[in-house]
Structure formats: structure tokens, C-alpha cells
Amino acid sequence: MVPFIVKWISTVWGVFTLVWIVAAFTSKRSVQRQTYGSRVLHVGLMFTGLVFIFDFWSLFTRGWLTTRLLPETPFWVLFGAALTVSGILFCFWARAILGKNWSGTVTIKQNHELILRGPYAFVRHPIYTGLLMGLLGTAIVFGLARCLVGVFICGLGLWIKSQTEEKFMLRQFGEQYVSYRRQVRALIPYIL
Numbered sequence: 001m002v003p004f005i006v007k008w009i010s011t012v013w014g015v016f017t018l019v020w021i022v023a024a025f026t027s028k029r030s031v032q033r034q035t036y037g038s039r040v041l042h043v044g045l046m047f048t049g050l051v052f053i054f055d056f057w058s059l060f061t062r063g064w065l066t067t068r069l070l071p072e073t074p075f076w077v078l079f080g081a082a083l084t085v086s087g088i089l090f091c092f093w094a095r096a097i098l099g100k101n102w103s104g105t106v107t108i109k110q111n112h113e114l115i116l117r118g119p120y121a122f123v124r125h126p127i128y129t130g131l132l133m134g135l136l137g138t139a140i141v142f143g144l145a146r147c148l149v150g151v152f153i154c155g156l157g158l159w160i161k162s163q164t165e166e167k168f169m170l171r172q173f174g175e176q177y178v179s180y181r182r183q184v185r186a187l188i189p190y191i192l
Contacts, residue, residue: 045157052150080140087133094126
């Protein structure tokens with residue numbers, strides 16, 4: 001069962017990536033963009049985290065990073081798969097609600113709108129929340145220490161990106177965004 005689920009999870013992430021790339025062509029024109037340096041930092045962390053989770057080049061063959069932390073039982077594998085799919089669907093929902101305001105980099109778009117509905121009513125950065133859910137689910141399916149380290153590294157990258165995004169939103173929307181920040185948590189409803 002596990003090889004089937006692992007292949008299926010890889011396919012789900014492939015579809016996610018393809019949809020994300022295609023959807024990038026539907027965004028509004030950017031009028032302000034984050035600096036190259038801040039982008040390199042969070043993209044580098046995300047890439048590093050993904051290498052730990054997916055081990056694209058079989059870099060991790062022994063040592064503590066290859067330690068199995070979760071048993072390879074149907075419960076854990078199916079729980080991880082469900083969390084992966086839920087996270088990706090949450091990302092798609094957030095992306096659909098954000099519409100043409102979305103960008104892969106932190107930007108201010110022409111006629112940028114502050115979106116407060118849908119998943120944005122629960123968390124300020126629902127795409128990041130969904131990504132972390134999906135990556136955590138994948139790490140649970142694989143069950144290895146390296147995968148959980150990878151989720152932590154990706155989380156750090158997304159946190160850094162969210163801080164840049166917060167600065168942009170504060171400049172663009174001022175008091176309206178301050179009020180939104182007081183009411184809605186960044187990544188985990190009611191917690192963080």
C-alpha cells in the first residue's frame with residue numbers, strides 16, 4: 001500500500017505545481033515587488049526543505065535523518081495522505097479567492113485588493129498554511145526524521161516570506177490591515 005500512496009502523493013504534488021504555474025499567468029500587473037535578496041532567502045529555504053522532504057537525489061542514505069519516526073502503518077499513511085490533500089485543496093481555495101491579486105513573489109498589484117473572505121477570514125496567509133499542512137502530511141506518509149526537518153525548514157522560509165508580505169500589506173492598506181491583523185492570525189487560526 002505504501003508505494004502506491006507515495007506515488008500518488010508525488011502525483012498530487014506534480015498536479016499542484018502544474019496548476020500553480022499555469023495560474024501564475026492570470027495575475028494582475030505588479031507595481032511593487034520584493035527585493036531579490038529577500039526572495040533568494042525564502043526560496044532557498046523552501047528548496048532546501050523540499051530536498052529534505054522528497055530527497056530528489058538520494059542524498060540521505062544513512063544517519064539520524066533516515067530514522068523512521070512514525071510507523072509505516074495504514075493509519076499513519078492514510079492520515080498523512082489526507083492531510084496532504086487537505087492542505088493542497090486549502091491552497092487551491094485560497095488561490096481561487098485571491099484571484100488576480102496572487103503572485104509567487106511578494107508584490108503589490110495594480111488595483112490591489114485586501115481579501116478578507118474565504119480562507120482569509122481564518123488566517124492571513126492561507127496558501128502558506130495549506131502548503132505547510134500538505135508538506136506535513138507528506139512528511140507523515142514518509143515517516144522519516146529528514147522529512148520533519150524539511151517541514152521545519154519550509155516553515156521558516158514561509159514565515160520569512162510572510163513577514164515581507166506583512167510589511168507590504170501594512171504600507172498598502174494601513175489601518176485596515178492593522179485591524180485585520182488584530183482579528184485574524186497569520187498561519188494557524190486562533191494560535192499563530
